[in-house]
Amino acid sequence: MVAMTVGEALVRLLEKRGVEVVFGIPGVHTAELYRGLAASSIRHVTPRHEQGAGFMADGYARVTGRPGVAFVITGPGLLNTVTAMAQARADSIPMLVISGVNHRATLGQNMGCLHELPDQRALIASFALHSERLEEAGLLPDVLDRAFAVLGSGRPGPVHIEIPLDVMVEPVLSQSEPAAPLPLAATGAAALEQAVALMKTARTPVVLAGGGAVFADEALSALATKLDAPVITTVNGRGLAAATGLAVPASPSLPAVREALAASDLVIAVGTEFGQTDYDMYVDGGFPVLPALIRIDRSQSQLACGPKPSVALEGDAADLLAQLAARFTPEQTGAGRARAESLRRAARQAVPAALDGEVSLLSALGDVAARARFVGDSTQLVYAGNLFFDAAAPRRWFNAATGFGALGYGPAAAIGAALGEPETPVIALVGDGGLQFSLAELGTAVDEKVDVVFLVHNNFGYREIETYMREAGIAPVGVMPTPPDMEHVARAYGLGFARVSTADALIKAVGERIGRGVHLVEYQTG
Known part of the structure; x- marks a missing residue:
């Protein structure tokens, strides 16, 4: 048997565990993980930010039921993914994040190494279900078995493995078959x-x-x-x-x-x-x-x-x-x-009057796009739908406006969902404020040729927060950031575009575009 490096063996072992997609941005601290990727069956998706990698892995996992997998560099790459990992923890979503870390001899020594953290694993271990460092090449199968055992038992959530740079290049002489999944507890x-x-x-x-x-x-x-x-x-x-x-x-x-x-x-x-x-x-x-x-x-x-x-x-x-x-x-x-x-x-009658119109609009969108999945951010349409929305099937409505509540989740998670189940088109519900948290992921959607309509509810600011501040007697400061020209954004990334200002026009625009590639539909209400 020809020896493989840890990076090459890792990809092979992930294939054996059924991993089909990896989300990540390569860097010098993960390049060795990519050595075997090109020759594998695993599809690599490049987001524009590591937070996007995590949110895409989340959306993919929610649709497929399999762990979403991300490769990220040590230090800033992993920290950029932390928000997505915390969202996954709150919503019980299985996610495997594999990161680099500096050479073993430098860890904890404060030597000023590139991307150095005082104790990276301790940071992640504070909220991940499990975090482990691969200390030597021969332990790779065991480390992966433990990670997948955690992902498959009890309440799902994020799991982290870090691999030191010097371990990534070590040879792996044997690759055992993945351990059988642990059975869940059996009620008597x-x-x-x-x-x-x-x-x-x-x-x-x-x-x-x-x-x-x-x-x-x-x-x-x-x-x-x-x-x-x-x-x-x-x-x-x-x-x-x-x-x-x-x-x-x-x-x-x-x-x-x-x-x-x-x-x-x-x-x-x-x-x-x-x-x-x-x-x-x-x-x-x-x-x-x-x-x-x-x-x-x-x-x-x-x-x-x-x-x-x-x-x-x-x-x-x-x-x-x-x-x-x-x-x-x-x-x-x-x-x-x-x-x-x-x-x-x-x-339905108990829905507050302020959201009644949005609930009716969502119902109409559900009728015109009956096959679609709705993936949402924290925005008015999502708040309304969380109160009342009749989804056509399970996993056709999810968002980040509950639990951890990470803004900017919707666009990237919609891409992950579309990749997880390509036959089901996706409507990403996002506000103009939330879109700017992850605007660049529009480019990922175009690269991956997914069927996603980004429905941007543009009320020119953080209207929900502005309303809350006014009702609390607080002067609304910081709630009106100027959004970009959405048409120019769509053109810059090569998306189809429509701008509408009425509910009827929005329903028509979405109905004409759903299932026809990547589009941005701007719904102006501000």
């Missing part, structure tokens, strides 16, 4: 039977479905149908149970949804953390005390947070939902769909 039959007993006595059950259920739609829909229970979906759970007639695509922060939860006699919560930005968006403390509660989650630590469940089921959501459905013999009254429809109407 007793807990399942306790859950089924609660289900049998429930007359007004409700299902709460979050991002942890998006790859379990078939099993979730089957159980909800047997239970005849409305399915309330959080932001990251939108599109679940869409084909059942039971879905309620509305925020649990809305009064009508809270009232329905309080009035139910059983709540089954699947893959949801009961976080503030979903369940107490307005920070009023009004989320109700739940009745009997069954929680399903792959993470033991998550089951210990938030409302205390009557029954906690740890493991894979699809497997546990299927087991519950198999054990449950329904005595349906047929009232579930009527309850769901009534709650949908009440939730």
Whole structure:
């Protein structure tokens, strides 16, 4: 067997683990990682900023369910990726970031080396699920096995591996096959039977479905149908149970949804953390005390947070939902769909008047672009949709306006999503302020020839923050940065362009462009 360098062996081992795309910007501290990349089956995508690499990896992971992978240089490259890693941590998105680091003999010595940090791994370890340094070449397979074991067990999130420059060029004499994935915890039959007993006595059950259920739609829909229970979906759970007639695509922060939860006699919560930005968006403390509660989650630590469940089921959501459905013999009254429809109407009516027009606009966009995926930033249209938006299928609506809330997420994540599932066109919802955080990634979209319409809601500033400041009696300073001329930006990057100022014109412009390559549609309302 011909010896490979660590850089070459790393690429080969990633291929064996099913990695198809890597996002990264090469530099002298990662060049050796690229030695084997050109001859591999892995597609390399070059963002314009390492933060974009992380956000693209996030969007790719949300769509495919596989870890998004990024190669970044030591020091500034890794630090530029930190924001994206923190967003992934907040939203339970599997992400593997592989960085360089300086020669082993220099680490911690403050020798003024290029891109030097006092202790890079300690910094990342403060929030990554796992961070490890490859200390010698022969340990590469073991280090990767540990990284992928963390990515595949418990609550997903970012994992980091750093490789010193002198280790990258060392020979790897053997490459073992990847270790088999570790099985998730298996809930015992007793807990399942306790859950089924609660289900049998429930007359007004409700299902709460979050991002942890998006790859379990078939099993979730089957159980909800047997239970005849409305399915309330959080932001990251939108599109679940869409084909059942039971879905309620509305925020649990809305009064009508809270009232329905309080009035139910059983709540089954699947893959949801009961976080503030979903369940107490307005920070009023009004989320109700739940009745009997069954929680399903792959993470033991998550089951210990938030409302205390009557029954906690740890493991894979699809497997546990299927087991519950198999054990449950329904005595349906047929009232579930009527309850769901009534709650949908009440939730839609509960949307604040200031966002009512945006909710209607999003509904119309969903009709005209029925196959599209909506990937959002922190912007008015996204805030409205997070309150109420009826996505056509799971993973067709996600954004960074909840949880960590990183501005500038939308454009890059939309590119990652389009690469993860090329047959599904993407609408990136972003404001003029958020776009300027990641403006250059428009060039990446053109390079990669993705089907993305960048819908830029241009109100000439940070209007949401301006409104908040005025209502709080604060003089609105710093909230009106001048946006660039969007038409000139589109021309500079080679995008198709349209500028509109009415909802009807926007719907028409998006409908004409969706699925036809990269476009920028500017919606001026300021």
